[in-house]
Amino acid sequence: MTRFIESFATQQLLPPWRATGARTSGFAIRLTEERIRDYLARYFNGGYPDEAPFHYLPLPGPQFGMLTTCYFPDVCSTSPQAAMHGPSQASWDHLSHREVYLAFPVMRHGVTKDNLLNVAGTVVWVQPFMYSDNDSVVFSSREIWGTDTFLADIVREDGPSPGQLHFDAGMIGIKKFSPRSRSEMLAVLHITAGGVDPLGARERLKANPDLEAFLKTLGVSGAFMEEMQKGVRRSDYPGLEVNNLKQFRDCYDMGQAIYRAIVASKAIHSEIENVVFYDPDKVEIEFMWSDSVAEMLRTLLNAEKPNDTGPPALHDPTGPAGAADKMDWDMDRVVVKAEFGFSFTSNVTFEVISTIHTYGMTS
Amino acid sequence: MSPEAIPYVQSAASQEVPPPYHFPGVTVNAFVWEANLPQVQVYCDRFFNLGDAQERGFTYRPAAAWPYAILLVIDYPVMLSASPVPENVGNETPYGNRGIVSQREVFVALPVVRFGGAGRLLSDTNLEFALPFIVVGEPMSAVCGREMLGLEKLRAEITIGESEFPDSFRGRVGLPGWATDEEGEMQRMLPFLEVDTGPAVPTWRGSAKETSPWTLLRSRTAGNLIGAMATASEFVGTVSAGLVPTAMQTVSLKQFRDARNPGKALYQALISCRSKYTSIENFEFYNENDVYIKFYTNGSLAEIIPFVDIASGGEKIADEQSIAFRPKAAYRFNATIDFDNMRTLHTFPVDRGHGLPPTKATSDLISPWLRPWQGFFGRPTP
Numbered sequence: 032m033t034r035f036i037e038s039f040a041t042q043q044l045l046p047p048w049r050a051t052g053a054r055t056s057g058f059a060i061r062l063t064e065e066r067i068r069d070y071l072a073r074y075f076n077g078g079y080p081d082e083a084p085f086h087y088l089p090l091p092g093p094q095f096g097m098l099t100t101c102y103f104p105d106v107c108s109t110s111p112q113a114a115m116h117g118p119s120q121a122s123w124d125h126l127s128h129r130e131v132y133l134a135f136p137v138m139r140h141g142v143t144k145d146n147l148l149n150v151a152g153t154v155v156w157v158q159p160f161m162y163s164d165n166d167s168v169v170f171s172s173r174e175i176w177g178t179d180t181f182l183a184d185i186v187r188e189d190g191p192s193p194g195q196l197h198f199d200a201g202m203i204g205i206k207k208f209s210p211r212s213r214s215e216m217l218a219v220l221h222i223t224a225g226g227v228d229p230l231g232a233r234e235r236l237k238a239n240p241d242l243e244a245f246l247k248t249l250g251v252s253g254a255f256m257e258e259m260q261k262g263v264r265r266s267d268y269p270g271l272e273v274n275n276l277k278q279f280r281d282c283y284d285m286g287q288a289i290y291r292a293i294v295a296s297k298a299i300h301s302e303i304e305n306v307v308f309y310d311p312d313k314v315e316i317e318f319m320w321s322d323s324v325a326e327m328l329r330t331l332l333n334a335e336k337p338n339d340t341g342p343p344a345l346h347d348p349t350g351p352a353g354a355a356d357k358m359d360w361d362m363d364r365v366v367v368k369a370e371f372g373f374s375f376t377s378n379v380t381f382e383v384i385s386t387i388h389t390y391g392m393t394s
Numbered sequence: 395m396s397p398e399a400i401p402y403v404q405s406a407a408s409q410e411v412p413p414p415y416h417f418p419g420v421t422v423n424a425f426v427w428e429a430n431l432p433q434v435q436v437y438c439d440r441f442f443n444l445g446d447a448q449e450r451g452f453t454y455r456p457a458a459a460w461p462y463a464i465l466l467v468i469d470y471p472v473m474l475s476a477s478p479v480p481e482n483v484g485n486e487t488p489y490g491n492r493g494i495v496s497q498r499e500v501f502v503a504l505p506v507v508r509f510g511g512a513g514r515l516l517s518d519t520n521l522e523f524a525l526p527f528i529v530v531g532e533p534m535s536a537v538c539g540r541e542m543l544g545l546e547k548l549r550a551e552i553t554i555g556e557s558e559f560p561d562s563f564r565g566r567v568g569l570p571g572w573a574t575d576e577e578g579e580m581q582r583m584l585p586f587l588e589v590d591t592g593p594a595v596p597t598w599r600g601s602a603k604e605t606s607p608w609t610l611l612r613s614r615t616a617g618n619l620i621g622a623m624a625t626a627s628e629f630v631g632t633v634s635a636g637l638v639p640t641a642m643q644t645v646s647l648k649q650f651r652d653a654r655n656p657g658k659a660l661y662q663a664l665i666s667c668r669s670k671y672t673s674i675e676n677f678e679f680y681n682e683n684d685v686y687i688k689f690y691t692n693g694s695l696a697e698i699i700p701f702v703d704i705a706s707g708g709e710k711i712a713d714e715q716s717i718a719f720r721p722k723a724a725y726r727f728n729a730t731i732d733f734d735n736m737r738t739l740h741t742f743p744v745d746r747g748h749g750l751p752p753t754k755a756t757s758d759l760i761s762p763w764l765r766p767w768q769g770f771f772g773r774p775t776p
């Protein structure tokens with residue numbers, strides 16, 4: 032085994048890790064099959080130059096993704112390697128952070144040597160982006176398990192009443208591309224939830240039957256749905272398998288990769304409590320439109336341009352100052368409808384299952 | 395791109411801008427002290443001299459002829475992509491037309507010499523700079539530096555300004571870290587580096603006149619000479635005896651962890667890049683007797699201290715939380731910096747498992763001075 036040389040700059044959060052008391056809020060939003068198919072073709076299904084023995088396809092039926100925010104008050108590595116971390120052999124790993132990410136489920140089919148698809152597939156999730164407010168998490172997730180994570184300023188405030196949430200994320204970017212534009216701290220995402228769903232989860236499903244298959248997929252994760260867990264053993268919840276594309280550039284030709292692989296990982300939530308279902312009619316999800324995030328909004332959310340003008344009402348510059356006001360909110364926005372939303376507190380364990388394919392490893 | 399090349403697919407969410415870069419109007423504050431050479435050798439052995447010396451064909455050692463560490467605090471008001479060819483960005487805006495990023499950067503550079511192995515001592519020997527400590531304020535700069543170039547970049551809170559007196563310098567670096575090694579210690583922002591100077595000389599403030607060799611350069615005659623000739627970077631490089639690194643060739647270990655077994659490396663290579671300083675002007679010294687450099691040493695910060703510490707026997711104040719010392723020389727200047735010439739010097743063989751043989755070692759160690767001649771007379775690159 033070739034030993035990784037530990038250094039001051041690699042005091043990272045090593046997998047597997049465990050988080051206690053994590054507070055998760057998830058919102059189901061509609062995506063389009065065309066965009067999911069395009070995403071899979073661009074990142075997973077091509078020849079690079081060899082093709083992975085997998086082919087990823089959108090799930091049948093209506094397409095949804097989960098926009099999820101989470102506050103981790105205490106995360107620490109459970110890796111034996113963490114106990115030997117660095118030349119000092121100390122364990123530098125307890126940290127806290129906030130994150131937000133988009134994930135959607137797809138079907139991963141095996142491909143035979145004859146290039147035939149196995150009909151039976153495995154539902155896995157892909158994460159096109161994640162924002163975290165902790166550098167160590169950003170470096171670890173990018174460099175170890177391959178999540179496309181970016182550093183952001185994140186403000187998350189759970190309201191005094193159940194079902195209330197105010198979440199803001201911003202990153203350094205450029206509002207309007209031009210050779211003379213300057214980078215600044217730009218607002219990227221604003222989410223508010225105004226209260227508990229008066230219908231409850233089951234009635235909400237009846238009112239929005241498109242969600243049924245998606246929520247069953249999500250329910251298998253054990254990530255939420257206390258109502259649906261009754262009578263189901265803990266072992267029935269194997270957790271969410273996430274597939275990430277882990278890749279690094281060649282330093283001479285930046286268009287080439289010196290490493291490209293698909294990494295499978297898994298997050299399992301346990302000790303789930305304080306489950307709240309948000310009233311989707313009182314949820315606001317708004318992506319702020321800057322040129323720095325426009326490509327992401329076009330290719331993932333199928334938004335060709337903003338669909339509403341100006342900043343969200345809570346970030347009106349004439350209003351009272353808030354915690355996220357060092358971000359520039361003076362942009363138009365893409366308002367996305369939440370179809371379903373929930374929140375819960377849990378302990379989370381995260382582990383890498385394996386690197387399921389490394390490109391170019393043929394000889 | 396060769397048929398077997400593996401394409402890198404930049405994600406739609408990414409803000410990465412790959413090098414080369416052009417940085418005009420940069421302000422550099424620099425501080426020089428005697429390096430702890432045994433620790434520089436430890437650094438070389440740990441990060442560069444991997445495996446068997448004969449097999450890899452080179453050995454890194456401290457540059458005994460210039461045994462100093464240089465702390466550079468750099469303010470980049472304008473950072474531009476300088477890619478000479480259009481990037482593969484599809485219908486998106488080319489990097490160079492997207493706008494201007496600004497940031498601050500702080501690093502310690504240790505001059506090291508790569509000695510070529512038997513029969514290649516002349517062709518493969520080169521002076522390079524190791525950067526054991528480098529922090530930046532801009533997150534994507536940290537990501538690009540780490541993933542593309544193998545630089546050990548961390549993101550930090552960097553504040554710079556004036557110290558107590560006008561025309562002086564004050565720099566502060568805060569890093570996320572762990573203050574103690576006690577179980578359950580939470581990561582938080584910790585102070586790591588403090589630098590304070592008196593006013594740039596000549597000044598009537600401050601300590602007794604300095605005693606370093608650089609005093610000579612601040613005589614009225616020498617000062618005028620530097621002022622007049624400062625735009626000729628070669629001249630500054632000569633007259634300042636290497637204080638202004640007109641072309642700093644760096645070396646760094648680029649490596650990545652295996653996802654399932656993070657103690658295992660799946661790629662290890664030495665990467666070199668060049669920072670070329672031109673249009674150097676406004677070169678001014680600080681009185682080194684009025685410069686105070688302090689590194690905090692508690693908890694996780696302690697791991698880096700041996701490599702940035704002053705040579706043993708040097709005057710320093712040390713307690714359980716910090717070390718502090720005065721440099722041999724301190725100065726500032728403005729310059730334009732071009733960052734380019736990225737190349738892989740050496741790829742170390744890495745075990746792949748799965749019954750596959752280790753990856754093959756590759757080397758491209760020809761010294762920069764010889765490269766044009768090698769290209770002219772040498773065998774063509776396959």
